[in-house]
Amino acid sequence: MPTLDEWEQALATPRYVTVESSPALVQQIRDAHAWMDADRTRRGKVIPLRKDNLVEVPTFSPTRTIEVIPAALLLRLGVVTTPVIPNLAELSATWAQIRYIWAFEIPPLGQINPKLRLSNEAVGIDFHQKAVLSDEIGVGMAAILLGTYFDAPEAVDVSIAMKDPNWRIGRQNNSSPDYIFFGPNQTNLHVVECKGTQSSRSVSIDQLRRGTEQVKSLRFANRPSPPSLVVATCLSRRDTKVLLIDPPDEGDPASRREPERLSDREWMIFDSEEFARSTRLLSQAKSLAFAGALREASDKVEQTRVPVPKRRRTTPPQTEIVENEFGRFRGALQPVGLMDRMDISIFQGIDESMYGAMVQDDVPQIAEQTLAFRQRITGHAGATAGQPVSSRRDHGILIVRTMARDGSFLEVRVSPR
8 A cells, every 4th residue: 555655755746857849859750751651652542731841849949858746747637638518527527637646656755856757557557548548648748838838728629619610610531639728818829739658759759740630720810820739748667758849830821801721731710709709718618617617617618609419417516615825716526435545535626716707707807817826826835847736744644736827726635544
């Protein structure tokens, strides 16, 4: 049975991750494209359209070592992967935290600059579960990068958001990017494709190659086009590396007057106000569902023009307010009993003031509370790399807490039976 010290090490100890966006990486992706093009030609296959104008991301060029705290990674993963249309969301929202708490190796006490690497348990799981774990951690790592280094912590699922008929866009194939990330008031908009693997760097290179065939360009008639990012996370026993590229757009269609599909790779959005409204509401629905406010989340989705399928009515979880050194948060508590005679309670919530502003759909108040919350994070003593985490013991119970720039909050309590 893991000790409380090991639980604390697993959740709250900062780990180190290498992020690469180098000219050498760009060339390797180009070489992979050339090899695949030749192979497709030999087999009589069509070479798909893609983004060839690949460049490195200056913030991480050629490489940069960053700190990642596992509890903060689990929080971001939990928020981003929570469905905006509640469907047993009280289970799916906590699934990531429960499943991946032990995904990473516990560094020995006193170890200097421990790397984020997979535990033996995570390495040894079934092949199919391993693929899911890699993809999920890849989403969480992308969310850490976008929220911390690009100031874009809010996210919507492209597959859901593109169902808004007022966007008046579509696609001819099944490929699409994973998420749209953005900051307050639709700033720092990014279209992001997330990848993950436990195999090798060469597999990550191939994932980036395929990502350039999947990530779309969103173009607007009356605002700058957002950048596209492809993020591939390579997990191993030794360390974690994140490979990042920017496939920029080519040309400027701002002079076009009609909404239209430009090509298989690019989509014009004529009504940018509807786009902003829809993505804002869907992002709020995700945050509210994460906090257990399922009815409020459903109301947000219904305010968009995204069709909502009829689902069986369920009793939503009871939300409550907790107050701690980070502030006041409204959310829901999920107790989990483990077979190793440990009890875990996971509280997921959002800042109480932001919660109220979201429910009232008070856009100016949301912006004001978001700014105040970010200032609180910046001034927090434990805000390592923008990831504030605290851990303490209370009557034999380990309590680990963390919060993020979008107002989300996670508390994990671990107690022996």
